[in-house]
Amino acid sequence: MKKEFRSGCPISSTLDIVGDKWSLLIIRDMLVKHKKTFKEISDSDEKIAPSILSARLKLLESYKLIYKTKVPVNKKENIYLLTEKGIRLTPIIIEFSLWGNTNMREFNEIDAIEGLNADKTLIIQTVQDNYNSMLLNFR
């Protein structure tokens, strides 16, 4: 675990954990697409390198945003799940999605995202509720 933060600012401290190009995409795939295994998470449009994914998962786990478990019928496969802290990143994920949907279209061809026109509080609640429902399968 990295011990040195750049400052005591909450934004700066958060960026010291998730402020790279990949971490929030990993959280996105876990949270919105309910991806749980190393292979599922690495299998995204953006094609994260396995060494980078491995390092990021370790870091996120060490800061308690995710945890790793296994299902009894498969000793090999790691199941990565978001912790409560990780789930609380939902507003950040949704705000990035809303911002990018509105402001990035002149620079990149942006996919249409279903459900983004709903009230943002409802979107956040729905995403979190869906994830929590899925978590019930692992208790």
Add this chain to the structure above:
Amino acid sequence: MKKEFRSGCPISSTLDIVGDKWSLLIIRDMLVKHKKTFKEISDSDEKIAPSILSARLKLLESYKLIYKTKVPVNKKENIYLLTEKGIRLTPIIIEFSLWGNTNMREFNEIDAIEGLNADKTLIIQTVQDNYNSMLLNFR
């Protein structure tokens, strides 16, 4: 300007611009602390390197999140201001602040931030209104 985005996802595209450790801190300092010059922005608790700051300002300008102007009485000093798109990052900045304030305290000594207990919509509105008021001085 970098032309290649990793995918058409709005989150991924946004992270391709601001997904480094410094960009959102620059936006924070401009938006919340009303910092406008190279020196002011580089003079933060986190101590960004001048070469990195210069590169980030150019990138943010090229993607139209900020613009550069000068005041008539000072030909030398560049004044960096947020564009409308840049100001629209306020919800992201505030969500990072709220998340870090709640979830980072076990890992880092987090500064108390005034005003974070208010309703988040009000915080966002206030920050944006304050910045827009300040902008009136430059028209």
Add this chain to the structure above:
DNA sequence: ATTTTTGCTATCGAATTGAAAGTAAAAATA
């Protein structure tokens, strides 16, 4: 018993970061 798949790790070249020094031009000062 054998083959395939998964979950990584290792290697190494490429890219980025960032410390520190330097520079030109403008502002400030004498």
Add this chain to the structure above:
DNA sequence: TATTTTTACTTTCAATTCGATAGCAAAAAT
């Protein structure tokens, strides 16, 4: 007006991180 200081960066280069690719051990699948 001459000189000094400050600003806004740029440059250099070592350190660090990224990421393409190949490889490996163990478990699952056949």
